[in-house]
Amino acid sequence: MKDTLTEGRGTAADTAKIAVRGLQVHYGDTHAVRDVDVDIPDRAVTALIGPSGCGKSTFLRCLNRMNDTIPAARVTGEIRIDGEDIHDARVDPVQLRAKVGMVFQKPNPFPKSIRDNVAYGPKIHGLTRKRSELDEVVEKSLRRAALWDEVKNRLDAPGTGLSGGQQQRLCIARAIATSPEILLMDEPCSSLDPIATAQIEELIDELRSRFAVVIVTHSMQQAARVSQRTAFFHLGRMVEYGDTGKLFTNPADPRTESYITGRIG
Amino acid sequence: MTATSTLLTLLVIAASGFVLARARALACAGGDSRALHSLPGHYGWASVLLTLGPALALFALLKIAAPPTPAGTLAVLALALAALAWSLRRTRPNFRARQTVERGVLALLMLAACVAIATTAGIVLSMLFETRNFFAQYDWREFFLSTTWAPRFQGDSDLGILPLLWGTLYISLIALVFAVPVGLFAAIYMAEYAGGRFRAIVKPAIEVLAGIPTIVYGLFALITVGPLLRDYFAQPLGLGTSGASVMTAGLVMGVMLIPFVSSLSDDIIAQVPQSLRDGSLGLGATRSETIRQVVLPAALPGIVGAVLLAASRAIGETMIVVLGAGAAAKLGLNPFEAMTTITVKIVSQLTGESDFAAPETLVAFALGLTLFAITLSLNVLALAIVRKYREQYE
Numbered sequence: 001m002k003d004t005l006t007e008g009r010g011t012a013a014d015t016a017k018i019a020v021r022g023l024q025v026h027y028g029d030t031h032a033v034r035d036v037d038v039d040i041p042d043r044a045v046t047a048l049i050g051p052s053g054c055g056k057s058t059f060l061r062c063l064n065r066m067n068d069t070i071p072a073a074r075v076t077g078e079i080r081i082d083g084e085d086i087h088d089a090r091v092d093p094v095q096l097r098a099k100v101g102m103v104f105q106k107p108n109p110f111p112k113s114i115r116d117n118v119a120y121g122p123k124i125h126g127l128t129r130k131r132s133e134l135d136e137v138v139e140k141s142l143r144r145a146a147l148w149d150e151v152k153n154r155l156d157a158p159g160t161g162l163s164g165g166q167q168q169r170l171c172i173a174r175a176i177a178t179s180p181e182i183l184l185m186d187e188p189c190s191s192l193d194p195i196a197t198a199q200i201e202e203l204i205d206e207l208r209s210r211f212a213v214v215i216v217t218h219s220m221q222q223a224a225r226v227s228q229r230t231a232f233f234h235l236g237r238m239v240e241y242g243d244t245g246k247l248f249t250n251p252a253d254p255r256t257e258s259y260i261t262g263r264i265g
Numbered sequence: 266m267t268a269t270s271t272l273l274t275l276l277v278i279a280a281s282g283f284v285l286a287r288a289r290a291l292a293c294a295g296g297d298s299r300a301l302h303s304l305p306g307h308y309g310w311a312s313v314l315l316t317l318g319p320a321l322a323l324f325a326l327l328k329i330a331a332p333p334t335p336a337g338t339l340a341v342l343a344l345a346l347a348a349l350a351w352s353l354r355r356t357r358p359n360f361r362a363r364q365t366v367e368r369g370v371l372a373l374l375m376l377a378a379c380v381a382i383a384t385t386a387g388i389v390l391s392m393l394f395e396t397r398n399f400f401a402q403y404d405w406r407e408f409f410l411s412t413t414w415a416p417r418f419q420g421d422s423d424l425g426i427l428p429l430l431w432g433t434l435y436i437s438l439i440a441l442v443f444a445v446p447v448g449l450f451a452a453i454y455m456a457e458y459a460g461g462r463f464r465a466i467v468k469p470a471i472e473v474l475a476g477i478p479t480i481v482y483g484l485f486a487l488i489t490v491g492p493l494l495r496d497y498f499a500q501p502l503g504l505g506t507s508g509a510s511v512m513t514a515g516l517v518m519g520v521m522l523i524p525f526v527s528s529l530s531d532d533i534i535a536q537v538p539q540s541l542r543d544g545s546l547g548l549g550a551t552r553s554e555t556i557r558q559v560v561l562p563a564a565l566p567g568i569v570g571a572v573l574l575a576a577s578r579a580i581g582e583t584m585i586v587v588l589g590a591g592a593a594a595k596l597g598l599n600p601f602e603a604m605t606t607i608t609v610k611i612v613s614q615l616t617g618e619s620d621f622a623a624p625e626t627l628v629a630f631a632l633g634l635t636l637f638a639i640t641l642s643l644n645v646l647a648l649a650i651v652r653k654y655r656e657q658y659e
Contacts, residue, residue: 002378
């Protein structure tokens with residue numbers, strides 16, 4: 001991995017997929033995210049950790065402008081993906097979200113068949129013209145999400161009938177079927193058992209060969225296992241950002257140390 | 266002694282039973298309620314139940330079996346007093362009063378639930394008997410298959426249900442074709458797009474529609490919609506000169522049904538989990554794509570239920586039809602012609618001087634039972650659809 005990022009606040013780097021400067025988010029009277037500057041690298045997993053309510057999920061939802069759907073949310077500051085400001089008037093949030101996929105905390109398969117769940121994105125974006133192409137995309141996405149072997153004989157069964165871990169992998173397959181460049185994951189394993197969690201983590205590790213993955217997690221072990229870079233959020237601020245190994249073994253900020261040793265959070 | 270004063274006396278006895286049993290329980294325990302099996306109040310309520318239950322049962326039995334006599338009243342009061350004495354004797358610290366009260370509550374709830382079933386059964390039975398009388402005098406094949414409805418009070422009537430059934434279904438269909446899209450779109454707008462302030466005004470406004478008496482809708486059909494349709498559609502198109510028409514009744518009924526469809530659908534759409542919408546929006550779907558492909562399919566069972574409920578209402582509606590569509594039993598396709606429905610004919614067969622032995626009157630019960638069968642099967646169908654899709658979607 002090309003890593004020209006320095007420790008502490010993320011600073012300019014040529015390889016940054018996402019560059020965030022001076023980001024502020026308000027929910028009504030609550031100042032949820034304050035002054036966040038960060039550069040997120042391509043083809044790597046970046047973990048966001050921090051105690052509940054620290055703003056990490058809110059920050060994540062800024063990256064595909066999902067906060068637009070919440071009337072009370074107000075986002076200011078600059079977020080550039082591949083150098084283009086996503087708040088620019090020319091950027092359509094609908095197109096942006098096709099490029100920046102998202103996987104949510106609770107598996108949320110649509111009330112449709114497994115096939116239609118995965119085909120949903122490609123269909124609405126008109127990515128495929130023929131049924132055979134669509135089937136190909138479905139198969140490829142399910143294979144990448146390590147779910148194909150379990151569901152290949154029942155693609156027409158409802159997606160809601162799968163187990164929790166399978167549902168979450170289905171949601172990942174659904175997200176990658178639109179061929180995004182960035183994958184956002186908001187605590188994707190928080191409702192899963194340890195075996196399903198291990199499968200998803202293995203999957204995340206494979207996904208980083210193609211996507212920039214940004215994952216919010218409550219589990220520091222998970223952050224340490226799957227990510228190359230970690231950002232620690234506390235009270236709406238990004239306290240520390242750096243190489244995962246470094247952050248967990250030799251944190252620069254005393255608050256980070258307190259959190260990873262279990263004294264706050 | 267009148268029935269009212271008997272009941273009042275019973276209540277007084279029961280109330281004193283509550284006070285006495287509660288005091289006795291506390292006295293037995295030496296004033297320390299922790300020594301009792303149940304709370305002191307439970308002993309009181311147990312006594313009330315034991316006193317009132319048998320006495321009321323006897324009271325009801327005597328009421329049905331024989332005209333009220335002083336002896337009967339005395340027997341009821343004596344039974345209540347005896348039960349009171351017995352319940353007080355049973356009030357000891359180890360008496361399981363709480364279980365008695367719980368069983369009493371259970372019985373009360375079961376009784377309430379049975380009222381609905383008993384009423385339905387009563388309605389069906391009374392209709393069945395009269396319908397049997399009707400079919401004893403009139404051939405059932407004539408009734409179900411004849412295409413003429415021409416009752417004559419001298420006898421020798423043609424009482425075919427088909428023209429009435431056709432009118433009922435035709436008017437209901439027009440009403441639903443109008444009400445379902447309008448109601449559903451209104452619901453989608455209110456649940457997915459409307460801001461809080463708009464919703465706060467429009468939702469109650471739509472529900473006001475549901476509160477308008479149907480006779481008022483009928484007047485609206487008679488004096489406004491009917492002439493309007495006649496002057497601007499029927500006559501210029503050469504389709505008829507009648508103000509009363511299937512279209513008039515259907516459209517006005519459709520307006521009446523809007524709140525049924527929209528209010529229920531709105532609640533159901535609002536119940537679709539936000540996570541599904543987020544999932545779809547997160548994939549780059551627009552709001553309308555999300556609604557069409559994710560929210561509506563998830564809400565479909567409830568929406569189908571709402572539509573079938575509206576259909577039941579449409580089929581049973583009378584007043585709008587009398588004033589909007591007229592009373593002429595006819596089989597026809599022209600929606601600007603007057604037609605009529607089963608409910609209207611039930612009313613007209615039973616009003617005036619009715620002889621309850623003539624088939625012309627008894628036919629009303631056969632019509633009513635048919636109507637009941639239709640709405641019942643619609644409701645069963647609605648339940649079946651809801652269940653089927655629920656399995657698939659949750």
